[in-house]
Amino acid sequence: MERTDDSAPVRVAELATWQISRLHRHAHQLLADRLAAAGFRGYDYRLLAALEEDGPASQVALGQRAGLDRSDVATTVDRLAARGLVRRSPHPTDGRQKIVELTPDGATELESLTVVVREVQDELLAPLAPSDRAEFLRLVAALLA
Amino acid sequence: MERTDDSAPVRVAELATWQISRLHRHAHQLLADRLAAAGFRGYDYRLLAALEEDGPASQVALGQRAGLDRSDVATTVDRLAARGLVRRSPHPTDGRQKIVELTPDGATELESLTVVVREVQDELLAPLAPSDRAEFLRLVAALLA
DNA sequence: ACAAATCGTTGGTCCCACCAACAAGTGCTA
DNA sequence: TAGCACTTGTTGGTGGGACCAACGATTTGT
Numbered sequence: 241m242e243r244t245d246d247s248a249p250v251r252v253a254e255l256a257t258w259q260i261s262r263l264h265r266h267a268h269q270l271l272a273d274r275l276a277a278a279g280f281r282g283y284d285y286r287l288l289a290a291l292e293e294d295g296p297a298s299q300v301a302l303g304q305r306a307g308l309d310r311s312d313v314a315t316t317v318d319r320l321a322a323r324g325l326v327r328r329s330p331h332p333t334d335g336r337q338k339i340v341e342l343t344p345d346g347a348t349e350l351e352s353l354t355v356v357v358r359e360v361q362d363e364l365l366a367p368l369a370p371s372d373r374a375e376f377l378r379l380v381a382a383l384l385a
Numbered sequence: 386m387e388r389t390d391d392s393a394p395v396r397v398a399e400l401a402t403w404q405i406s407r408l409h410r411h412a413h414q415l416l417a418d419r420l421a422a423a424g425f426r427g428y429d430y431r432l433l434a435a436l437e438e439d440g441p442a443s444q445v446a447l448g449q450r451a452g453l454d455r456s457d458v459a460t461t462v463d464r465l466a467a468r469g470l471v472r473r474s475p476h477p478t479d480g481r482q483k484i485v486e487l488t489p490d491g492a493t494e495l496e497s498l499t500v501v502v503r504e505v506q507d508e509l510l511a512p513l514a515p516s517d518r519a520e521f522l523r524l525v526a527a528l529l530a
Numbered sequence: 531a532c533a534a535a536t537c538g539t540t541g542g543t544c545c546c547a548c549c550a551a552c553a554a555g556t557g558c559t560a
Numbered sequence: 561t562a563g564c565a566c567t568t569g570t571t572g573g574t575g576g577g578a579c580c581a582a583c584g585a586t587t588t589g590t
Binding site: 310 | 538
């Protein structure tokens with residue numbers, strides 16, 4: 241299962257940006273592979289999770305919560321609706337908005353995806369002792385502050 | 386300078402994969418913006434650095450060192466050659482290979498880019514105390530092991 | 531009543547990371 | 561030595577994630 245080389249010039253290999261990039265590719269591949277096996281991509285999970293968390297919402301609001309551009313919300317909702325995991329209905333008073341909500345099937349699918357996603361976290365963090373995991377997440381959070 | 390929302394459902398926000406993804410976007414943006422200001426993208430720096438480090442090489446070998454697909458090497462060398470930062474010459478005995486080498490201009494540009502890239506590292510890691518920086522890089526390396 | 535803002539949609543862009551196919555050239559081997 | 565297998569560079573394509581611009585329809589503010 242040899243993936244990409246991950247080799248780099250010393251000048252590059254030393255860089256924090258490079259190491260972070262490698263880590264991201266690693267993590268992303270773990271996650272994306274598992275999601276893809278279920279026929280999903282990253283946007284799908286984020287959108288489903290946002291829906292479950294805050295309930296029905298307009299697409300703009302949904303994008304806000306899920307961190308997606310509204311154009312990406314549109315196409316993502318399209319795909320999820322085609323699979324019956326989400327339903328789009330007109331807003332009762334505002335003709336511009338369309339309210340998106342999770343269907344029972346969608347909720348079920350989200351739960352099973354969540355299991356998969358949790359497994360990926362464990363797999364990813366497996367090399368670290370529990371205390372190191374917490375430390376790692378603390379440092380990442382600090383870098384993002 | 387408010388960039389993307391970076392908001393996410395709790396289910397997603399908790400995930401190590403998500404935090405890593407955010408960190409990557411943050412780091413990538415810092416770096417890509419500075420490189421773009423000089424008219425470069427990530428591939429360019431990696432390729433120039435690989436060239437400087439190991440000297441002239443065929444494009445396949447170059448791709449190996451820089452971690453680029455050979456098709457991406459081809460187009461990247463095209464761009465760099467058009468700017469006179471790199472030179473492509475035929476291999477003396479093997480008619481298939483083209484040997485790529487850094488021009489003096491390319492070496493100069495690489496040095497100035499390296500300064501920029503170093504600054505980005507400092508900016509990125511600024512929120513961390515020196516000991517935390519080392520710890521962070523150690524943990525990242527452990528995750529990639 | 532009209533201008534301004536909002537919503538969803540379509541159709542782009544960009545970068546990074548890949549893959550497939552092809553012509554030209556080389557090397558092996560039968 | 562003739563042929564086949566392989567390598568090299570190139571072209572062109574795919575895909576995901578993250579964006580942006582513009583448009584019609586609708587609503588809101590004045």
